[in-house]
Amino acid sequence: MSRIKLNYAQKNCIASAGKLMQQLSMVNPGARIGVAVSGGVDSLTLLEVLLHRQRILPFPIELMALNLNPGFDPKSHEHVASFAKSKGVAVHAELTDHGLEAHSDRNRKNSACFLCSKRRRTRLFELCRDYGLTHLAFGHNADDLVSTFFMNLFQGGRVDTLSPCEPFFEGRLKVIRPLLWLEKDVIKRAARTWQLPVEENPCPSAGASNRTRTWQWFLDECGKDARKKNNVLNAIRRAALDRTIDLNY
Incomplete structure (x- = not known):
């Protein structure tokens, strides 16, 4: 059987993830x-990349797709489950009210994104416990890394960002x-070539979140x-790497 040729973006995703993992x-x-798969471009690319890494690693690992439908579209999780099964990956998909609750009048204390994310993470932790999973993988990218850094700086007055690897x-x-x-641009190019079944995010806050605004501010500041x-x-990557080493070692 001939090997499928990968383009630069696909190779970059697989190699970058592999280097960081090693x-x-x-x-x-x-x-x-457990791979948190929302159905967006980042999480679907993450699952594809981990499948490639699974074949390359010199020891066995298991993958399980975890999908929590936030409730805006009761059927939006179905394509994620179908995709995971087509790849031979076990999947847990469930319909929740996380997004609907976060955007309702009952949520008067927190932003919709904060509450939805908090409830989603709590449920993912529960699923990892119930299925005996040792790892939980998220599809955060460099855009998220930078946005989180400046959000923490501007809103919390602290120098902190996402960690590539963190024990709980x-x-x-x-x-x-x-x-x-x-x-993100590299991930999008790889996803298009892999023809991943990315669907539009039905969340009413999609594209208008604080994270999106912060990233756009950063791009505007950098200009061309x-x-x-x-x-x-690179500076934030180094800071995140140092923080991760402190957390794990």
Whole structure:
């Protein structure tokens, strides 16, 4: 059987994730990884990349797709479940009211995105416990890394951002973000070539979140100066790497 040729974006995604996974010893033999798959471009690319890494790794790991439908479209999780099954990946998909509750009048204390994300993460942690998973993988990328840094700086007055690898519950669960060094544009190009079944986000806050506004501010500040943008990205990557090493070692 002939090998399928990959383009630059696909190779970049697989190689970047592999390098970061190896550098931080993200996974170990027998790791059971729950992959948070929302159906967006980042999470579907993450699942595809982890399937490639699974074939390359010198030891066995297991993958399981975890999909929590936020409730805006009761059937939006079906294409995620079908895609995962077509790849031979076990899947847990369930319909929740996380998004609807977060956008309702009952939510008077928190932003819709904050509450929805909090409830989603709590449920994902529960699923990892129930299925005996050792890792939980998220599809956060470099755009998220930068946005989180400036959101924490402007709103919380602290220097902090996402970690590529972080232990929870006294080390019983490890949260990993293999795509964290990759920019969104690269992920989108790879997803198009893989023909991943990406669907439009039905959330009413999609494209208008604080994270989106912060990322757009960053791009506006950099203008067309690619060197300035890369310098900031690399500085935050180094800070995130140092924080991760402190957390894990």
